[in-house]
Amino acid sequence: MLGLMIASVILVIGVLLLILVTVMVKGLPALSLQMLIQVPKGGYYLGKEGGILNAIAGSLALASGATLLSFVFGMAVALYLQLFAGNSRVVHLVQLSLDVLWGVPSIVYGAFGFTLLLLLGLRASLLGGIIALALLELPIMVRAMEEVMCMVPFQLKEASYALGATRLETALRVLVRQAAPGLLTAMLLAFGRGIGDAASVLFTAGYTDRMPTSLLRPVASLPLAVFFQLGTPLPEVQQRAYAAALVLIVIVLITSIVTRLLTRRLSRHVIR
Amino acid sequence: MNNPVIRIQGLSVAYGDKPAVRNVEVDIPARQITVIIGPSGCGKTTLLRSMSRLLDLIEGVRVEGQVIFEGQNIYDPGSDVTEVRKRVGLLAQRPFPLPMSIYENVAYGPRLHGMRKRVEMNALVEKELRAAGLWDEVKDRLHTPASALSIGQQQRLCLARGLAVEPEVLLCDEATSALDPISARRIEERLLELKANYTIVLVTHVLRQARRLADYVIFMYLGELIEHGPASQVFSNPGEARTRAYLEGEFY
Numbered sequence: 001m002l003g004l005m006i007a008s009v010i011l012v013i014g015v016l017l018l019i020l021v022t023v024m025v026k027g028l029p030a031l032s033l034q035m036l037i038q039v040p041k042g043g044y045y046l047g048k049e050g051g052i053l054n055a056i057a058g059s060l061a062l063a064s065g066a067t068l069l070s071f072v073f074g075m076a077v078a079l080y081l082q083l084f085a086g087n088s089r090v091v092h093l094v095q096l097s098l099d100v101l102w103g104v105p106s107i108v109y110g111a112f113g114f115t116l117l118l119l120l121g122l123r124a125s126l127l128g129g130i131i132a133l134a135l136l137e138l139p140i141m142v143r144a145m146e147e148v149m150c151m152v153p154f155q156l157k158e159a160s161y162a163l164g165a166t167r168l169e170t171a172l173r174v175l176v177r178q179a180a181p182g183l184l185t186a187m188l189l190a191f192g193r194g195i196g197d198a199a200s201v202l203f204t205a206g207y208t209d210r211m212p213t214s215l216l217r218p219v220a221s222l223p224l225a226v227f228f229q230l231g232t233p234l235p236e237v238q239q240r241a242y243a244a245a246l247v248l249i250v251i252v253l254i255t256s257i258v259t260r261l262l263t264r265r266l267s268r269h270v271i272r
Numbered sequence: 273m274n275n276p277v278i279r280i281q282g283l284s285v286a287y288g289d290k291p292a293v294r295n296v297e298v299d300i301p302a303r304q305i306t307v308i309i310g311p312s313g314c315g316k317t318t319l320l321r322s323m324s325r326l327l328d329l330i331e332g333v334r335v336e337g338q339v340i341f342e343g344q345n346i347y348d349p350g351s352d353v354t355e356v357r358k359r360v361g362l363l364a365q366r367p368f369p370l371p372m373s374i375y376e377n378v379a380y381g382p383r384l385h386g387m388r389k390r391v392e393m394n395a396l397v398e399k400e401l402r403a404a405g406l407w408d409e410v411k412d413r414l415h416t417p418a419s420a421l422s423i424g425q426q427q428r429l430c431l432a433r434g435l436a437v438e439p440e441v442l443l444c445d446e447a448t449s450a451l452d453p454i455s456a457r458r459i460e461e462r463l464l465e466l467k468a469n470y471t472i473v474l475v476t477h478v479l480r481q482a483r484r485l486a487d488y489v490i491f492m493y494l495g496e497l498i499e500h501g502p503a504s505q506v507f508s509n510p511g512e513a514r515t516r517a518y519l520e521g522e523f524y
Contacts, residue, residue, distance in 0.1 A: 155368045158329060159430070163381035163437050164358030173380070178371040269371040269417045 023249060027242030035243060040209040045229070047236040052244050054211055058219035059248070061126060061212045062205060063195035066133030067141075067187055070194075073134070074141035074186070079171050081142075082149050095146075102139035107199035109136045114203040127215040129205025136200050137190035144189055148182025149175055156271060178270055181263040188259040192252050198223035222248040277302045277441060277471045278323055282337035285318050285327060292318040295337070296497045298490055300441075305463060305472045307482045307503070310492035311523055316475045319492065320443050323473065324360040325353050341441075358385065361439035363447040367426035369418035370433075374401075374410050377418045377429055381437035396436060404432035405462055424455025431462060442466065444474040448481065460485060479519065483507060491515045 038051035081091050113132030114124075122128055152175055160170040176183070198221070206218030207228070222244055229241035276299035285293040293315040300306050300323075308316045318327065325346055327333045338345040346356045358381070370377050378397045379387075387393055397414070401407040406428040410421070418429055427447065434442065444463070448456035463472055463485060476482050482489065486503035491512070499512045510516045517523065 153368065154329075155364055155366065156370070158326060158362075159364065159368045159370065159433075160380075161329060162324065162326060162357055162362035162364075163384065163433065164354045165381075165384050166354055169384055174370055180371075269373070269419060271369055271371050271419050 020249070023242050023246050026239055027244075027246040030236070030239035031243040031246060035240070036247070039211060044209075045232060045237060047234050052220075052222070052225050052240070052247070054209055055220040055222045055225035055244065056247060056251075058126075058205070058208075058212050059195050059222040060251070061219060062129045062133055062201060062221055063191050065126070065130035066137055066194045067191045069130060069134040070137040070141045070190055071187055074138055074145055074190075075183075077138075077142050078145035078149055079175075081146055082175060083167050083171055098139045098142055101135075102143065105199070106136055106197050107202075109133075110200040110203050113200060117204060122216070124204060124206030124218045125214075125216045126205060126212055126219045129201045129219060129221070130215075132200045132204040133194045133197065136197060137194045140193055141186050141190040144186035145179070145183055148179040148186065151182070152178045153271075180266040181270060184259055184263050184266060188255060191255060195252065196223060196248065198227055222251075275302050276300055277341070278473075279340040280319075280323075280337070281340065283319070283322060283339060284336045285315075285322055286334045287330065288332045292495055293322070293492075294495045298497055298500050300471060300473055301488050302471050303467055303469070304487035305467050305474060305485045306488040306490060307486035308473065308475045308490045308492060309477070309479065309482050309518070310498075311518065312477065314492040315495040316477075316492050317445055319490075319497075320445055320473060320475050321362075323441065324362060324443055325351075325356050326362065328353065358437050359439050360441040360443060361434035361437065363427070363431055363434055363442060363444040365446045366450045367423060367430045369421070369426050369429055372418065373415045374418045374421070374429060375414040377433050378436045381433060385437060397432075400432040400436045401429075403435055403462070403466070404428040405458055406432060422455075424451050424458065427451055427455065427459060428462070431459065435466075439470070441471045441473065444472065446475055446477065449476075449478070456481075479521075491518065493518070 034049075035051040036056070037053055038049070039054045040052070041048065041050035044050035077094065081094060084090060109132050113128060113135065116131065117123065117128045156174060156178060157170055160174045165173070201221050201224065205221060207220050207224050208218045209220070210217075212219040225244045226241045226248070229237050229244065232238065278300040280296055280298050280300070283293060283296045284291065296319060308319060310316050321327050322335065323339055323341070327335060335347055339347060341356065341360065344351065370380055372380070375397055378400050379393050382393065382396060387396070398407060401410065406425060409425060418426065421429060427450075448459050451459065460481065463474070466472065467487075474485060483503075488500070489503045489506040490500040491498045491506065491510075491514075493514050499506060499510060499515045501511075506515065507519065510519060
């Protein structure tokens with residue numbers, strides 16, 4: 001039994017290392033400064049000049065926009081659940097919905113988002129991608145927020161009520177501050193899920209070789225850059241796909257580190 | 273008794289089906305320290321919290337009877353809960369500073385109730401920190417996190433925070449039990465000073481503390497009020513056998 005556990009642990013770590021090594025070995029040779037600071041030029045997908053700055057900028061715009069949007073809505077839902085925790089039927093219904101939404105495959109968000117765009121009279125665009133990604137991120141965001149808010153000690157809330165604060169004042173001024181580091185982590189989780197997702201932006205954000213300039217124009221994204229380049233028959237273009245994947249991983253890594261640092265700052269006031 | 277601040281009439285509290293306090297009748301004298309004593313689980317804390325509508329926060333709680341504060345039953349449907357809580361402050365068992373700076377902790381209450389002016393606020397923060405006996409220790413680090421204070425300092429900060437909304441009554445729920453003896457003494461000294469201006473109700477299971485502080489004593493047992501009266505009388509010549517037994521340490 002213990003042997004199985006150890007083997008599984010090694011497997012988990014091994015898979016991560018294997019992914020990193022594969023991406024690095026295949027991607028590093030193709031990675032160059034030019035790739036990071038240029039948009040694709042003519043014949044890029046046949047192995048000629050250019051880079052993936054369009055996809056880097058597009059992905060950052062998509063994931064940041066979606067994370068902000070889902071943060072706003074997620075916060076509203078999480079606070080509602082906190083404030084009306086007494087009304088347990090509503091709370092359970094919301095939690096059930098979130099769990100189901102969490103399990104919905106991202107291609108479904110893509111298809112749903114696309115239908116939504118058509119209804120709104122929009123086409124594949126940065127805005128469309130942000131909406132689809134925000135829907136994808138919302139369940140993970142709310143669930144993570146809820147967890148941290150439930151960890152806030154009752155006595156802390158009581159202290160605020162005892163000074164004559166209302167529920168809303170207590171939620172906004174005490175709960176949110178105490179939970180701030182956890183809320184930031186929730187944003188990170190959501191951002192990580194959003195930036196790496198290909199299926200939900202496929203129809204909703206589209207793809208373009210241009211830099212993102214308008215909310216209403218299509219944007220490129222790193223997961224789709226990986227997807228399209230990997231789909232070509234040319235080995236050097238496939239290598240670029242791995243380089244793009246590496247860029248994606250590095251972005252997630254940097255985001256995690258920055259979040260860690262910010263979390264430490266926000267934790268200064270947290271009462272234990 | 274002349275001029276009680278709080279009159280409790282026929283008060284019963286139950287958590288779900290479990291009664292915690294049964295049919296309590298007592299008046300709380302103004303500008304004195306009233307100490308509620310009794311063994312664990314006797315309803316001391318419930319009785320204390322009933323005076324500031326803090327019981328409302330607990331799910332499934334049922335309150336019957338009246339708590340009359342300044343001529344008004346605070347359990348009246350029309351009663352303003354936040355106003356009651358503002359005028360009846362709480363010092364809890366373990367200090368829980370709010371997740372903000374020392375200054376912001378004291379300013380939190382007044383700000384909620386509309387105080388905006390910086391100068392006014394600075395003066396108030398200093399005044400309340402002095403009243404709680406904490407000013408000299410924190411005056412150079414008012415804007416650092418309250419979480420960094422020692423637990424004894426935190427409790428005095430909670431006292432200052434409670435005083436800052438200018439309550440008339442201060443409820444203390446075993447407010448020194450989590451503190452070291454020196455910090456506990458400091459809080460006691462403050463309370464003795466504060467009773468000149470505030471009505472203080474204190475729950476304790478430390479009889480020596482009760483003897484040191486009490487002007488008026490309420491003895492609770494199994495959810496019922498057994499005896500109440502001036503401290504000198506209850507401590508030296510209790511009228512009930514159960515009070516006598518408790519004071520002599522026969523049960524806790």
